[in-house]
Amino acid sequence: MRDIETVEYFHLLFLAQLGARLDKKLYALKGGCNLRFFWKSSRYSEDVDFDVQTIARHTLQKNVEAILRAPGFNRILRSSRIQLLQFSASKQTDTTQRWKVHLQSQTSGVDLPTKIEFSRRSFDPGIVFGPVDPEILHAYHVRPIIASHYDLEATFAQKIDALLGRRETQARDIFDLAFLAERGATGSRLETEREKLAKAREIVLSAPFDQFQSQVVAFLPPEHQPYYGTPETWHSLRENLVRNLEKL
Numbered sequence: 001m002r003d004i005e006t007v008e009y010f011h012l013l014f015l016a017q018l019g020a021r022l023d024k025k026l027y028a029l030k031g032g033c034n035l036r037f038f039w040k041s042s043r044y045s046e047d048v049d050f051d052v053q054t055i056a057r058h059t060l061q062k063n064v065e066a067i068l069r070a071p072g073f074n075r076i077l078r079s080s081r082i083q084l085l086q087f088s089a090s091k092q093t094d095t096t097q098r099w100k101v102h103l104q105s106q107t108s109g110v111d112l113p114t115k116i117e118f119s120r121r122s123f124d125p126g127i128v129f130g131p132v133d134p135e136i137l138h139a140y141h142v143r144p145i146i147a148s149h150y151d152l153e154a155t156f157a158q159k160i161d162a163l164l165g166r167r168e169t170q171a172r173d174i175f176d177l178a179f180l181a182e183r184g185a186t187g188s189r190l191e192t193e194r195e196k197l198a199k200a201r202e203i204v205l206s207a208p209f210d211q212f213q214s215q216v217v218a219f220l221p222p223e224h225q226p227y228y229g230t231p232e233t234w235h236s237l238r239e240n241l242v243r244n245l246e247k248l
Contacts, residue, residue: 004044004219006082006105007114008036009140011048012132013076014116016145017067022060027052027118028127029149030158032172037132038149041179043172044219047115051123052097060097060118061089068101081106095120126154126189156185163200171212172219174204178237181244190248201245209234 001009011033018027029037032045052060067073068087077084083104091098096119103112132145150158159180163173190197209231217229227233 001080001082001105001107003105003108003110003112005140006103006107007046007112008044008136009080009142010077010082010084010101010103010114011045012037012137012140012142012145013073014048014067015132015147016142017070017073018063019145019147021063021067022055024129024146024148026054027148028123029147030155032176034149034155035176035179037136037145038130039152039155039180039183040133041176042220042224043175043179043216046219047117050118052118052120053123057092057094057097057120061092064097064099064116065089068099077103085111090115124150124154124158124189126151126157152180152183152185153187153189156180156187157189157191160187160190160197160200163203164196169203169207169211171207171215174207174238174241175212175216177204178241178244181241187248197245197248201242204238204241204245207238 015029015033015037027050029048029050031047031049032041032043033048035041036043036045065087068084074084083106085102085104087099087101089097090100096117098118099116101114101116103114104110105112127148128151129148130146132147134144137144156177159173159177162170163177166173212234213229217225220228
């Protein structure tokens with residue numbers, strides 16, 4: 001596996017083990033892994049993120065760390081020449097629980113950091129229950145995984161909020177929004193005023209190409225990188241997204 005595939009494989013195994021330990025109705029996958037596993041995005045995700053409710057903080061911590069320490073879980077990783085070097089509960093509050101994880105692939109020997117994060121808040125409308133894309137599972141020889149996650153319109157609304165709420169612009173938000181618009185997201189669940197959409201347009205147009213290269217192109221399959229790794233493609237992607245935002 002390439003390094004980004006090693007991290008993705010870990011995310012898939014963790015998602016499967018989480019579903020075996022906790023009621024799937026109590027958490028929902030969101031962010032980049034939701035886009036990748038359920039909506040066929042070509043961008044690999046650095047981290048795995050969930051919304052969670054009802055589960056007590058100490059109960060969630062106990063279950064997550066039991067998964068990470070489980071001999072069976074680590075045996076599966078080792079069978080794919082992956083080692084879980086270490087993990088730490090870097091943030092454990094009533095609103096956010098986060099673990100930093102360090103993996104190492106025997107193929108590259110590189111330290112591969114990733115995060116597991118749960119946000120404890122009310123679920124957004126638009127949670128659906130379904131299977132992870134079978135093509136991704138087949139690539140890793142992983143058995144079917146079913147999980148709760150956010151639908152297309154909810155994911156689009158969350159990405160708009162992320163774009164507007166960050167201190168620093170993230171090119172991956174722009175790529176994800178453009179992808180969701182291409183998949184048919186219409187903004188039907190947006191609760192954003194016109195002024196904020198105008199601000200989103202400014203943010204999209206201000207994001208530099210070098211940021212797109214480091215945050216997005218580097219996390220795409222090799223066969224997609226030549227096309228996306230040009231300033232012309234980045235300009236076209238942003239212009240198309242701006243036109244979609246203006247329709248809203």
